[in-house]
Amino acid sequence: MSAVTVRNLEHHYQSKKNRDRPQVDNVSFDVNSGEMFVLLGPSGCGKTTILRCIAGLIRPSSGEIAIDGKTVAGPTKFVPTYRRDIGLVFQDYAVWPHMTVFENVAFPLRHGSAKKLRRNEIRDQVMASLEMVKLEKYATRDATALSGGQQQRVALARALVREPAVLLLDEPLSNLDAALREQMRHELRQIQQRIRITTLFVTHDQSEALSMATRIGLMRDGVLEEVTTPRDLYQAPKSQHAASAAGAAVFYEGTVEAVEDDGMQRSARVGTPVGRLQARTLGPVQVGQTVTVAVRPEDIEVHPAPPTDRPNVLAAKITSVLFLGPSVDVRLEVAGHTMRSTRPAKGWTQVEDDSAYVELPVDRVHILPA
Amino acid sequence: MTTLTPVAPPTGEAHVRPAPRPGVGRRIGAFAQRQWLALLVTLILFYLIAGPVGMLVASSFQQTGLSLPFGPTARWTTQNYSDVFTSSKTWSVMGDTLAYALGALVLATVCSIGAAWLIERTNVPARRLLYVIVVTGIGIPGLVYGISWNLLLNTNNGVINQGFSAVGLPQFNIQSLPGMILVEGIRMTPLMFLLVSAAIRQMDGTMEDAAAASGARPLTTMRKVTIPLLLPAMAAAAIYQFVTAIEAVDVPLILGLPGHITVLSTQVYLEVHPAIGVADYGVSSTYGMLLLVLAAGPLLAYQRLISKSSRFATVTGKAYRPRRIQLRRWRWPAFLVMVCYGIVTFAAPLLVMIWASTQPYFSGFSWEGVHRFTLDAYRSVFDSPNFTNALWHTLVIGVLTALFTMLLSLLSSWVIVRSRSRTTALLDFLVFAPHLIPSVIVGLAIVLIYLVVPVGLYGTIWIVVLAMVTRQIALGTRITTPGIAQIHASLEEAGAASGAPPWVVWWKILLPLLRPVIANGTLMIFVAVAQNLTLALMLVAPGNSVLATEIYNFWDQGDVASSMAMSVILTAVTATAATLLRGGERDAL
Numbered sequence: 001m002s003a004v005t006v007r008n009l010e011h012h013y014q015s016k017k018n019r020d021r022p023q024v025d026n027v028s029f030d031v032n033s034g035e036m037f038v039l040l041g042p043s044g045c046g047k048t049t050i051l052r053c054i055a056g057l058i059r060p061s062s063g064e065i066a067i068d069g070k071t072v073a074g075p076t077k078f079v080p081t082y083r084r085d086i087g088l089v090f091q092d093y094a095v096w097p098h099m100t101v102f103e104n105v106a107f108p109l110r111h112g113s114a115k116k117l118r119r120n121e122i123r124d125q126v127m128a129s130l131e132m133v134k135l136e137k138y139a140t141r142d143a144t145a146l147s148g149g150q151q152q153r154v155a156l157a158r159a160l161v162r163e164p165a166v167l168l169l170d171e172p173l174s175n176l177d178a179a180l181r182e183q184m185r186h187e188l189r190q191i192q193q194r195i196r197i198t199t200l201f202v203t204h205d206q207s208e209a210l211s212m213a214t215r216i217g218l219m220r221d222g223v224l225e226e227v228t229t230p231r232d233l234y235q236a237p238k239s240q241h242a243a244s245a246a247g248a249a250v251f252y253e254g255t256v257e258a259v260e261d262d263g264m265q266r267s268a269r270v271g272t273p274v275g276r277l278q279a280r281t282l283g284p285v286q287v288g289q290t291v292t293v294a295v296r297p298e299d300i301e302v303h304p305a306p307p308t309d310r311p312n313v314l315a316a317k318i319t320s321v322l323f324l325g326p327s328v329d330v331r332l333e334v335a336g337h338t339m340r341s342t343r344p345a346k347g348w349t350q351v352e353d354d355s356a357y358v359e360l361p362v363d364r365v366h367i368l369p370a
Numbered sequence: 371m372t373t374l375t376p377v378a379p380p381t382g383e384a385h386v387r388p389a390p391r392p393g394v395g396r397r398i399g400a401f402a403q404r405q406w407l408a409l410l411v412t413l414i415l416f417y418l419i420a421g422p423v424g425m426l427v428a429s430s431f432q433q434t435g436l437s438l439p440f441g442p443t444a445r446w447t448t449q450n451y452s453d454v455f456t457s458s459k460t461w462s463v464m465g466d467t468l469a470y471a472l473g474a475l476v477l478a479t480v481c482s483i484g485a486a487w488l489i490e491r492t493n494v495p496a497r498r499l500l501y502v503i504v505v506t507g508i509g510i511p512g513l514v515y516g517i518s519w520n521l522l523l524n525t526n527n528g529v530i531n532q533g534f535s536a537v538g539l540p541q542f543n544i545q546s547l548p549g550m551i552l553v554e555g556i557r558m559t560p561l562m563f564l565l566v567s568a569a570i571r572q573m574d575g576t577m578e579d580a581a582a583a584s585g586a587r588p589l590t591t592m593r594k595v596t597i598p599l600l601l602p603a604m605a606a607a608a609i610y611q612f613v614t615a616i617e618a619v620d621v622p623l624i625l626g627l628p629g630h631i632t633v634l635s636t637q638v639y640l641e642v643h644p645a646i647g648v649a650d651y652g653v654s655s656t657y658g659m660l661l662l663v664l665a666a667g668p669l670l671a672y673q674r675l676i677s678k679s680s681r682f683a684t685v686t687g688k689a690y691r692p693r694r695i696q697l698r699r700w701r702w703p704a705f706l707v708m709v710c711y712g713i714v715t716f717a718a719p720l721l722v723m724i725w726a727s728t729q730p731y732f733s734g735f736s737w738e739g740v741h742r743f744t745l746d747a748y749r750s751v752f753d754s755p756n757f758t759n760a761l762w763h764t765l766v767i768g769v770l771t772a773l774f775t776m777l778l779s780l781l782s783s784w785v786i787v788r789s790r791s792r793t794t795a796l797l798d799f800l801v802f803a804p805h806l807i808p809s810v811i812v813g814l815a816i817v818l819i820y821l822v823v824p825v826g827l828y829g830t831i832w833i834v835v836l837a838m839v840t841r842q843i844a845l846g847t848r849i850t851t852p853g854i855a856q857i858h859a860s861l862e863e864a865g866a867a868s869g870a871p872p873w874v875v876w877w878k879i880l881l882p883l884l885r886p887v888i889a890n891g892t893l894m895i896f897v898a899v900a901q902n903l904t905l906a907l908m909l910v911a912p913g914n915s916v917l918a919t920e921i922y923n924f925w926d927q928g929d930v931a932s933s934m935a936m937s938v939i940l941t942a943v944t945a946t947a948a949t950l951l952r953g954g955e956r957d958a959l
């Protein structure tokens with residue numbers, strides 16, 4: 001059963017300028033019980049707006065939302081935030097500065113529960129929640145006497161302590177520095193896996209989405225374009241936007257010259273400005289059709305000498321090499337066009353102005369509808 | 371069990387009922403609370419403000435001769451206006467009002483900018499002490515200040531004038547226009563200083579450094595960067611103070627009346643409290659209209675400046691402080707000038723007040739006077755039930771006004787800050803509008819309303835509380851709006867997301883976080899109310915006299931000692947409250 005159901009959600013902010021174009025446009029999706037659903041999209045595409053609609057902080061212009069099977073927003077119904085079974089973590093933590101860590105986490109139990117809990121029940125649940133985020137030693141601290149990462153953990157513990165039907169996270173890691181973000185990503189994922197809490201996570205960070213999500217909802221300009229798994233989004237993107245949302249990619253326009261279908265797999269030969277390329281395709285394509293071909297830099301191989309008996313090998317010249325530590329970022333010129341490749345730094349020897357051969361493995365070249 | 375239909379297939383038709391378009395009817399539910407609150411607050415404010423203004427306008431068109439406006443013999447007329455505009459007196463009153471207000475403003479501006487510059491931007495010694503010296507004057511009520519200066523500088527037995535005569539200098543007559551300007555100017559300086567120094571302190575030092583790094587010399591930097599950046603704040607402070615100067619009757623009554631100098635505020639007051647004859651409410655209201663117009667222009671300009679000056683916002687919280695100018699050998703002379711300023715403007719009035727309260731009759735300062743020292747005045751004051759009542763009323767009115775004003779201010783500010791609806795623009799204007807209505811007019815109009823509409827409020831302390839709340843709401847929201855804006859909305863939303871209903875969010879999150887703001891706001895309003903003679907004098911009846919009116923009455927009857935004994939007590943009350951204010955929030959003014 002799905003824990004959150006969103007149907008035909010639409011929202012206009014009440015402002016004269018953007019009357020005609022809703023900030024959230026007819027969005028429908030389900031979040032299944034126990035999964036980590038990520039809404040991914042560029043800044044300003046309406047992710048936060050959807051999240052706030054689900055939390056009840058905004059009343060949507062139209063559409064329906066249900067949490068745990070109970071309608072919370074609809075044409076004639078609107079349940080205020082405090083009566084929704086949710087936990088919410090904000091980008092800016094929103095830890096109450098006038099309370100201790102313990103009081104912050106105890107708040108939902110003291111003031112948010114329908115049933116009165118006894119003191120020791122509250123203490124046990126709060127401490128369990130704090131242990132989960134590894135803050136049990138800080139219970140009596142003032143909430144302001146914590147680092148950013150610790151405050152974020154307090155916010156998480158506070159959102160989890162009521163054991164809500166759904167946990168809503170709005171870019172919870174974006175205020176943390178890179179190293180801490182990495183670590184929190186793991187912890188958040190672990191906690192979510194352990195207690196199997198249904199989670200809706202909003203972010204514009206592709207690696208965050210790919211690494212944490214069970215499923216990803218890809219958003220653009222207020223529209224939910226597709227819902228896929230991280231693996232499919234990365235390995236078999238359905239559109240140019242989807243391909244770039246899951247990481248850097250190079251794109252070439254081309255014309256289909258031939259189509260082969262061996263019954264198992266379908267592949268096509270595409271004439272592109274850099275040369276003729278063999279590619280796998282998921283959807284139907286016709287000879288003469290204009291398509292876009294996408295390849296990820298980490299999939300493009302670079303050889304000093306031409307490999308024999310392999311398709312999609314093109315002559316190239318190295319124009320620049322950037323050393324990034326574990327890898328090198330190589331720019332090449334192929335038939336007057338720039339191509340980019342990321343290779344392991346170990347064993348890399350070539351330098352600028354060397355000539356080279358690039359290989360685009362057939363099953364890594366994606367054909368997208370132009 | 372879900373009440374929702376399954377996801378519609380991409381090509382198929384959605385099985386969901388088409389949702390209604392956004393409209394008025396569907397705005398019920400969660401936001402209803404917020405909107406009801408906005409409506410309620412708007413209505414209360416509208417009642418508080420539109421009532422007096424409407425009454426003033428209406429009664430200025432009433433021939434009231436011997437009765438109240440709308441009384442049995444009253445009728446509609448434009449007679450009041452033709453009387454007022456054809457009277458040559460009107461124009462001399464207007465002239466004196468402008469000269470008085472502008473003169474005081476210039477004096478206060480010069481003093482406060484000088485002091486603020488020394489304290490905030492130079493290395494003058496003991497800056498904290500100097501800050502306190504300049505600011506402490508806020509604790510002395512204008513009324514008391516006026517009387518003290520009269521005792522210092524009247525031509526009959528003024529203490530300082532006695533000194534001037536002793537060394538062969540000409541005397542200065544305080545009961546004159548220059549005298550009134552002097553007293554009002556230095557009375558306004560502390561508040562002006564707070565406004566100006568806050569602006570200077572908030573300026574980001576990197577702005578000046580950037581000019582210097584671009585090759586501008588210090589004077590060019592000052593002319594092209596510092597002054598333009600500070601100008602909006604300074605102009606706003608000046609306009610705010612202009613209204614303060616024209617609205618109050620305290621200094622003009624005490625220093626102007628004996629010298630036959632009348633300004634608009636005293637004119638309004640005298641028409642309803644004539645020395646002989648009966649009150650003429652119609653003519654008084656017409657003078658009130660003139661005052662309203664005089665206040666409205668600058669204040670509308672002020673409102674525009676305030677909203678525009680956000681463009682100049684140089685407040686960044688962590689703003690890095692500008693470097694201080696090294697005064698070198700002028701450090702100590704500058705310090706001495708400031709100390710002298712403190713002695714003249716604060717210590718001298720305070721000392722003469724204490725001195726006069728211990729003299730059986732005031733005759734300036736003399737060594738014989740020391741032997742006449744007596745506490746009789748205090749004894750008789752404390753024995754008098756009138757005083758006990760007045761003290762009690764002052765405290766009750768002060769506390770009630772402060773609490774009601776803060777409650778209303780908090781609710782209005784919350785609606786203004788937290789919602790972006792169309793009503794908030796109106797609300798924004800309504801909380802600011804009381805600035806437009808000088809105290810003397812609020813007093814007059816409210817007297818009229820409750821004389822004409824007999825609901826039993828006239829002569830009670832409630833009518834004073836009502837008038838004071840009306841007058842103080844603008845100050846209240848000036849404190850609470852930035853206070854609430856500082857509290858990020860997500861702190862409230864986190865409360866709602868934790869399952870806490872709105873009242874719990876207010877009680878457990880908002881109010882505790884706002885505690886310093888509420889404490890300071892309450893104190894500031896209490897001080898302003900306790901010091902306010904103008905409203906009290908307009909609304910006073912035997913049953914609701916306050917300390918300020920008692921002080922004025924004793925002074926008016928020539929009982930200097932009792933008047934000054936009460937002044938010492940009132941000053942002790944307000945100065946104590948003022949010193950409880952905490953640094954940061956004082957800047958909200």
Ligand SMILES: Nc1ncnc2c1ncn2[C@@H]1O[C@H](COP(=O)(O)OP(=O)(O)OP(=O)(O)O)[C@@H](O)[C@H]1O
Pocket residue numbers: 013014015023041042043044045046047048049050203204
């Ligand atoms: N209160 C508001 N009033 C009017 N427009 C708004 C308001 N809040 C957001 N918008 C607009 O709605 C659109 C969606 O905003 P939203 O905050 O949902 O974006 P987002 O996807 O969360 O972006 P980000 O990744 O930057 O947080 C934006 O174009 C924004 O300008």
Ligand SMILES: [Mg+2]
Pocket residue numbers: 047048049170
């Ligand atoms: Mg967002």
